[in-house]
Amino acid sequence: EAQVTQNPRYLITxxxxxxxxxxxxxxxxxxxxxxxQDPGLGLRQIYYSMNxxxxxKGDVPEGYKVSRKEKRNFPLILESPSPxxxxxxxxxxxxxxxxxxxxxxGSRLTVx
Amino acid sequence: AQSVAQPEDQxxxxxxxxxxxxxxxxxxxxxxxxxYVQYPNRGLQFLLKYITGDNLxxxxxxFEAEFNKSQTSFHLKxxxxxxxxxxxxxxxxxxxxxxxxxxxxxxxxxxxVKP
Numbered sequence: 001e002a003q004v005t006q007n008p009r010y011l012i013t014x015x016x017x018x019x020x021x022x023x024x025x026x027x028x029x030x031x032x033x034x035x036x037q038d039p040g041l042g043l044r045q046i047y048y049s050m051n052x053x054x055x056x057k058g059d060v061p062e063g064y065k066v067s068r069k070e071k072r073n074f075p076l077i078l079e080s081p082s083p084x085x086x087x088x089x090x091x092x093x094x095x096x097x098x099x100x101x102x103x104x105x106g107s108r109l110t111v112x
Numbered sequence: 113a114q115s116v117a118q119p120e121d122q123x124x125x126x127x128x129x130x131x132x133x134x135x136x137x138x139x140x141x142x143x144x145x146x147x148y149v150q151y152p153n154r155g156l157q158f159l160l161k162y163i164t165g166d167n168l169x170x171x172x173x174x175f176e177a178e179f180n181k182s183q184t185s186f187h188l189k190x191x192x193x194x195x196x197x198x199x200x201x202x203x204x205x206x207x208x209x210x211x212x213x214x215x216x217x218x219x220x221x222x223x224x225v226k227p
Contacts, residue, residue, distance in 0.1 A: 004155070033214075042202065042219035043156075058214070090155055099144060099163065099206075101215070103155030 002027045006091050006104035013081055014112050021076045021107050023091030031094040032074040033058070033101070034066065036087040043090065049074055050096075081111040114139045116205050118218035125193045125225050133188040133221045135203030143205050145186040146215065147177055150200040159201075162186060173197070193225045 004025045013019055025032065033048040035058075045058030049068040063085055065077040074093075078085060088108050092101040115138045125131045137143055144163050148156040160171025167179040177188045188201060200222050204215040 035217075040219060043217040045214060048214060092156075099161060100146075100158045101148075101156070103148075103157070105153075105155045 002102070004091055004093055004102050004104035006089075006107045008107060009105065010108050012110045012112065015082055016080050019078050019081060019109075021078075021089055021091075021109070023074045023076065023104060024072050025074075025091075025093040025102070026072065027093060027095070027102065028071065029093035029102070030071070030096045032068065033092050033094075034064070034074070034076045035090045035092065036060065037090060037106075038087050046076065046089075078109075081109075083111050085109065086111050114205060114207065114216045116203050116216050116218040118201075118203055118221045120221050121219075122222045122224065125223070127195055127225055127227050128192050131190050131193040131197070131223065131225070133201050133203075133223060135186045135188065135218060136184050137186065137203070137205045138184065139205055139207050141207050143186075143207060145177075145179060146204040146206075147171065147175070147186075147188050148202045148204060148217075150202065150220075152199075156202060159188070193223075195225050195227055198223055198225045 007022045030051045034046040035043040037043050044060045046064050047066040049055045091104040094101045117136045146161045147159040150156045160169050162169045162179045170176045175190050200220045202220050203218040206215045
């Protein structure tokens with residue numbers, strides 16, 4: 001089944017403890033992106049990647065890092081999480097020129 | 113700057129009645145417009161898109177949307193609502209020239225369909 005897989009789906013952590021949210025897609029898509037969803041704010045883009053080794057900042061990149069060493073994987077790294085990063089995170093991918101994003105199921109992160 | 117507005121936080125409709133979820137946008141240039149739906153505890157799913165051509169776009173689950181350039185709107189419609197349509201709906205816009213995955217999303221409208 002064509003899909004975007006995120007892990008973990010739920011995580012509670014403490015301020016300052018580094019964490020990584022993994023994202024993997026099995027559709028050979030070039031484009032991948034991370035969003036965060038907060039009540040009343042909709043979805044905001046954190047980082048995106050046009051292809052392997054090509055990444056760029058979205059609208060709210062502060063406090064996050066990404067890497068794209070392989071086409072299928074696009075992990076989101078929080079080096080020193082803070083409570084304002086408590087949110088619902090979505091990874092998405094897209095074939096170039098297709099215009100349609102495929103989203104993962106989401107990762108709910110709570111930072112205490 | 114590009115922006116998308118969904119003026120209603122929530123829309124309540126009785127089952128069987130028509131529904132409309134509103135969206136207006138502001139972009140420079142010709143827009144690419146999208147609707148996505150989010151069911152509880154799920155990721156967003158693509159419903160429909162307008163890129164060019166016919167202003168009335170038909171999508172999944174019986175939904176349609178009409179692109180109105182003069183009013184800069186792209187309202188989502190369905191002739192007869194189902195209880196199973198209850199979900200969170202997002203309008204999004206991008207423009208040619210930029211990365212088409214770099215969508216600007218509205219804040220979302222919660223649709224509640226009552227039996």
